[in-house]
Amino acid sequence: MLRFFIKGLIRDRQRSLLPIIVVTLGVMLTVLGHTWITGILGDVIDFNARFSTGHVKVMTSEYFENIDQMPNDLALLESEAFIAELQEKYPDMTWVERISFGGLIDAPDEEGETRAQGPAAGMALDLLSPESQEAERLNLQNILIKGTLPTSPDEVILSDEFASRLEVEPDDQVTLITTTMYGAMSITNFTVCGTIKFGVGALDRGGIIADISGIRYALDMEDATGEILGYFPGGEYPDEKAITLTENFNNKYADEEDRFSPVMVPLRDQNSLTGMIDIIGYMSGIIISIFMIAMAIVLWNAGLLGGLRRYGEMGLRLAIGEHKGHIYRSLLSESVVIGIVGSVIGTLIGLLFASLMSKGIDFSDMMEGSTMMMPGVYRTQITLESYYIGFFPGVLATVFGTALAGIGIYKRQTANLFKELQA
Amino acid sequence: MKIINIIIALMIPGVLAAQPSGDEILDRIDENMSSETRHVISKMVIHGTRATRTIESETWSVGNEKAYTEYLAPAREKGTKMLKLEDQLWIYSPGTDRTIRISGHMLRQSVMGSDLSYEDMMDDPELRDKYDAVVTGSEEINGAGCWVVEMHANAPDVAYQLRKVWVDKVRYLPLKEELYAKSGTLLKKTELFDIRKVGNRWYPRKIVFKDMLKKGGGTEFIVEEIEFNVEVPEHLLSKAALR
Structure with missing residues (x-):
């Protein structure tokens, strides 16, 4: 059955090309956006850790x-x-x-x-x-x-x-x-x-x-x-470990009565970095949500357009006795294939661009007047998350868009099908 | 009752006549504190937030315009020299063999970590030119009756807009002084202790300075030896003396 869907998608490019392009573009932008933001925020945190705050x-x-x-x-x-x-x-x-x-x-x-x-x-x-x-x-x-x-x-x-x-x-x-x-x-x-x-x-x-x-x-x-x-060993800033260590240290050493008693402060509580670290934590969710909503809307529309183009095909399939649910599921299966193909291509292209930008872009001339401790060169950073951050939303958005567009199938009246086909 | 009122009415002009004017008080203070030349060996005990440090120095001065100070101890500060020539101030550091002119914002820095700033050292003690002095009352400080004199700045280039001084009615020394900013914030406080007769004038052996914006315990300036109207070696009052 899967081979049947794939053959159908390959032979009828109008059915697959636009959704694949849309998913590819969306996934590529998601991967690139994720690596860019991770890179910038990571560079700022790493720079502050090395120069000023430590972990x-x-x-x-x-x-x-x-x-x-x-x-x-x-x-x-x-x-x-x-x-x-x-x-x-x-x-x-x-x-x-x-x-x-x-x-x-x-x-x-x-x-x-x-x-x-x-x-x-x-x-x-x-x-x-x-x-x-x-x-x-x-x-x-x-x-x-x-x-x-x-x-x-x-x-x-x-x-x-x-x-x-x-x-x-x-x-x-x-x-x-x-x-x-x-x-x-x-x-x-x-x-x-x-x-x-x-x-x-x-x-x-x-x-x-x-x-x-x-x-x-x-x-x-x-x-x-x-x-x-x-x-901490490894160079990366481990936020939770730093918070735990800080709590342990301050319980032991800090003394409110003594203004010269030692206190430990984690990186997140220095140089106004709290917001930035929290953004990194929420970022994947934010990017995925934006991507899912935008892509689902676009693919819903693509599905509706496809539905109009395949209006006759659906009618014929219903007329020869195929169940509405079966047709709906076959459309969803097609969308899974489209989603996987688009997501794989989008992820690969996104990672390619991200690796090209990993050497960094120099913004130091634009930051001459800056008084903040910010690095002048920003680069993308490919992490393990970059490999799958666009993939699942890409597939899900395609399926969701198709599911919305395919609802029209259930609104077709079997009794009117031959009239529609004759017309 | 009428008789009492009449007696009071007769006494008041007499009381007012006994109260000197602000300018008169400032003149009497100058007679005690100022001299043509002076040679002082002193000790500054600086009560910081973490430690107490003692710095010894020897100063030669001519009027209020020229002064040469050499730090004698501790070892880190020994040989550091400071020269004030009218409105200019230089510091010589033996470790670097450099003479640096103290100007601009550097004047606000603390002298050797004390509660005194270089600006305080440069401050012209001729207060009459820059302040309008008014006697506002009479209070007792450490058992001594004092005139309370308020001095309001009449020139824009002064470090303190208001100076409030408690002047000993008998010895004409400012036993206590408070220095205020334009906003009314108390910036510094000075108190004089152990007042002794030196020649024909009264002079304090210990002055305690407190920078109210610093958390330390203040700075004691202890006069070990003092001579007035002595001959000051001419070569000390030039930049050449610093090296």
Whole structure:
């Protein structure tokens, strides 16, 4: 019977071509849309995790409340012992120390007088320990424009745009003017060892990266750190695991009476990422729903048009004694075949386009004025879900559209069939 | 009853006459606090949110226009020098061998993490030029009778729109001062303690500054040694002295 339907569909292309094209287009757009949105949101989350939030972040409770001010006076003290404790308690995770700081970068002339000056936002991380993976985590080697990564505590990398504005080159000396952990003014010399392009407007305007030991000295933060970032193995952000870990940690360590007690915050509760993570969770449902409704309407119409074209055929089949239910089921069977064929072709084409776009499209020029921590290059991301997200809705929409269109069969009066056929 | 009223009526002009004007009070304060030259060795005890730090310094000053400060301790700050020449302020950091001019928003930063800002250091103590002073009452501070003087800014370029000062009626020292923003928010509070006679003037041995917007326990400025109208080495009051 199935062979009969397939032969019918192949031989009568008018019966199958339009629905297959519609399903193919719909499924292709669904797959492409899903991979694009997954890619964008995934990139934003991954970028934030690497640069700023970790999968979870530990800091003092008051630091968290004032985090936008980079309040290093509220830093975690005795951080070396604390991080060792975290590593012992949560051995699967990677824990790293980070210090965010602000200040002025002052470029001197030959006399040591200020030649150029600009506001800077910096990040200090472990770049010198042999076991540290921080440089890889931030992809620093690949975004290096000039020079090298720091090899000593008194070296810094500036954003290329910032270095150009200050007219400094690798090996030039600059002075960081900032505030120590105790609120005193700090003036420290650093040698520029390289320049990088972050691809993020906010960082490219005045970003500095330095080894944490050099910044600890500058900020008088011996054995202290602003933040401890935790990463789960595998690199992907596991939302539920992060929430569970956070609850366990805060039950043990957080103390409402002590404003310097450590608190853990998952990625979703930082940098306004909650909505974005929730969207990822709902996205498949949203895309499928939109697709199902739109496709069902289009295919319903296609089915009605097909029904009109095959009006005579249906009438003849009824006239020679075929049951209405049998005809209806045969139409549904045809639609299953059409749905499967359209969905397979649509999924393949969608995945092809998605893989072509997986290298990314550079939007950094459009984001020059952005102050958000957003990557400049967006790419599609093919996940396991991408392989089936369009398939089932494609088949179901076809069947649903045909089912609606086929209801007309039951409205035909057998007594009038010959009159209709004669006409 | 009539007699009492008459006595009160006769006394009031006498009371008013005994109350000096705001400007007179400011002049008497200047006589105590200002001098042609000065040499001070002092200690700043900064009660921060996490720790208490002590910073020692030596200052030479000429009037209110020129001042040279060298930090003596702790080791991290030792050798840091600061020079104020009228409306300009430089800081020299021995670790970097750089002299940085403090200007713009940097003036709002805290001096060595204390409750004092560089702007406070640059503030012209000649209050009469920028403020209209009015005596608004009389109160007691630490057992001493004080005039309450309110100073409203008459110039736009002042850090504090309103200063409220409690001035000792006998020694003419501002025992307490509150500094307010235009919005009426209390920004800083200063109190003077351990007042002693130095030569022919009264001078506090301890001044406590509190930045009301900071969470720490304030900064104690303790005068270890002070000399007035001494000869200030000329070479100290130039940028060359910083290096």
